[in-house]
Amino acid sequence: MKKTNQLYDLISMRNALFYEVVIGISANTVLLLFHIFSFFLQHKLKPTDLIIVLLALTHIGLLIIIGHTATNTFVTQVFWDDNKCKSLIYLYRFLRGFSIYATCLVSVCQAITLSPRSSCLAKFKHKSPH
DSSP states (O other), rough: OOOHHHHHHHHHHHHHHHHHHHHHHHHHHHHHHHHHHHHHHHOOTTTTTTHHHHHHHHHHHHHHHHHHHHHHIIOOOOOOOOOHHHHHHHHHHHHHHHHHHHHHHHHHHHHHHSSOOOOOTTSSSSOOOO
């Protein structure tokens, strides 16, 4: 049987995780900046704009926590005390729940937007003045 190099496997796993975190943070930052600039330039908000900004901020927070955990796991080997570990786990669970909440909220807004006029959701639709 062929033995694999464990150090090489750890380095490749670390690089893949850092690559994922960098791509995720940069993509969510671009999305966040796009919505902020469109708000300041157009002053028109769609119903889903604020929810998407909330979702982008939540995902940036989640990716920062994952990157911090990966840095301490693969690079520095800093000793984790009980309070730091519990607070990071609590913050990760909170942001994950917040992400699920914002995703459900976007789905409800899209269902209201796409619903026909004869639906029971028609009373929640935005009425155009024209």
